[in-house]
Amino acid sequence: MTVAELMKRLGLHSDAYLVVRDEEILTRDVRLKAEDAVDVIPVISGGTPPQPSPEGRG
Amino acid sequence: MRCIKCRKPANVEVRRHRSAFCAGCYPGWFRDQVDRVVTHDRMFKRDQRVLVAISGGKDSLALWHALLKLGYQADGMYIRLGIADYSRRSQAKSEAFAALHGLTLHQVDLEGDEGFKVPDLADQRGGKPCASCGTVKRYHFNKLAADLGYPVVATGHNLDDEAATLFGNVVHWQTDYLGRQGPVLESTHPKLVRKVKPLYRLAERDTAAYAVIERIDYILEECPMAKGAKSLEYKDLLNRLEESQPGAKHRFLVGFLKEGRKAVKGAEPVVLRECASCGQPTTAEVCAYCRMVERGKRKAAGKAERYART
Numbered sequence: 001m002t003v004a005e006l007m008k009r010l011g012l013h014s015d016a017y018l019v020v021r022d023e024e025i026l027t028r029d030v031r032l033k034a035e036d037a038v039d040v041i042p043v044i045s046g047g048t049p050p051q052p053s054p055e056g057r058g
Numbered sequence: 059m060r061c062i063k064c065r066k067p068a069n070v071e072v073r074r075h076r077s078a079f080c081a082g083c084y085p086g087w088f089r090d091q092v093d094r095v096v097t098h099d100r101m102f103k104r105d106q107r108v109l110v111a112i113s114g115g116k117d118s119l120a121l122w123h124a125l126l127k128l129g130y131q132a133d134g135m136y137i138r139l140g141i142a143d144y145s146r147r148s149q150a151k152s153e154a155f156a157a158l159h160g161l162t163l164h165q166v167d168l169e170g171d172e173g174f175k176v177p178d179l180a181d182q183r184g185g186k187p188c189a190s191c192g193t194v195k196r197y198h199f200n201k202l203a204a205d206l207g208y209p210v211v212a213t214g215h216n217l218d219d220e221a222a223t224l225f226g227n228v229v230h231w232q233t234d235y236l237g238r239q240g241p242v243l244e245s246t247h248p249k250l251v252r253k254v255k256p257l258y259r260l261a262e263r264d265t266a267a268y269a270v271i272e273r274i275d276y277i278l279e280e281c282p283m284a285k286g287a288k289s290l291e292y293k294d295l296l297n298r299l300e301e302s303q304p305g306a307k308h309r310f311l312v313g314f315l316k317e318g319r320k321a322v323k324g325a326e327p328v329v330l331r332e333c334a335s336c337g338q339p340t341t342a343e344v345c346a347y348c349r350m351v352e353r354g355k356r357k358a359a360g361k362a363e364r365y366a367r368t
Binding site: 013014024025027030041043 | 059068069070071073078081115116117218261262263265266267270271278280281284290293294297298300301
């Protein structure tokens with residue numbers, strides 16, 4: 001199974017996660033072995049980020 | 059997949075640029091993107107001191123790290139928001155990063171200095187305090203930068219943050235916000251410091267990859283108060299679009315900044331004066347922060363009273 005297939009099977013967007021094996025980030029074409037242990041790290045953060053308010057305080 | 063620079067096996071793919079990089083070449087590409095934006099958008103120069111707004115997360119720490127590696131003079135500022143264990147852990151990550159690199163990290167303690175915490179700002183119906191938290195951060199980053207004479211504050215807002223904000227402002231047709239959204243917010247008052255967003259063309263995944271490769275120890279967990287926040291819903295929607303149309307987020311944001319923003323430029327120019335309570339710049343008699351602090355203090359006092367009775 002490739003990293004892309006793993007993400008699809010998990011129902012995860014590739015832009016929202018990093019897949020890491022042995023401290024190395026993997027691209028989506030990398031083929032995983034059955035014995036591989038990988039970390040799927042979420043990259044999305046934040047509530048409403050600080051933005052300019054209508055009062056003008058940037 | 060191969061690194062476009064050295065042809066070694068790639069580690070990080072940047073689909074919107076149809077590029078991929080190995081772990082050795084990626085940090086240089088990332089920093090080059092930051093430097094280009096800082097120069098192209100005339101954010102600041104190497105002889106200016108920059109105050110970086112630090113949260114302990116990947117974006118702010120990656121930004122701080124990249125600016126230092128690029129030779130910029132960057133100090134940090136962290137606000138203790140009082141969000142229980144999450145704040146303690148993010149503070150520890152921020153302090154550890156500053157100590158490791160021998161950097162200055164200014165801090166504001168919301169509870170100690172102001173008498174309330176961010177959770178006190180959630181509305182009575184159990185709403186999110188994210189917008190109020192944003193007001194707290196904007197106020198203190200600006201005030202501290204102005205008090206200490208920093209000419210510019212840099213935040214870690216990335217492409218995903220900016221695209222999600224734009225999407226939210228379009229969905230609700232917030233023309234005031236749309237007119238002011240951009241990577242550089244100029245100073246329009248002597249007490250209002252310039253704000254810049256050097257990561258606005260880099261995706262959230264790009265900054266996370268940079269942090270992992272550079273072994274930056276950031277807080278991985280999400281703010282517990284942000285769970286269910288609208289901005290996260292917008293990011294999810296945009297990532298779904300990005301999956302089938304790589305580059306959609308970039309085209310949406312950069313297209314708006316180049317073309318769309320002109321269409322909402324007709325918004326009335328804002329006249330700022332000093333808040334009657336704290337003296338910070340505002341359009342109102344009393345600024346949004348002072349009004350919010352009063353509400354927060356009342357809520358905290360009410361809680362303490364109820365606790366004392368039980």
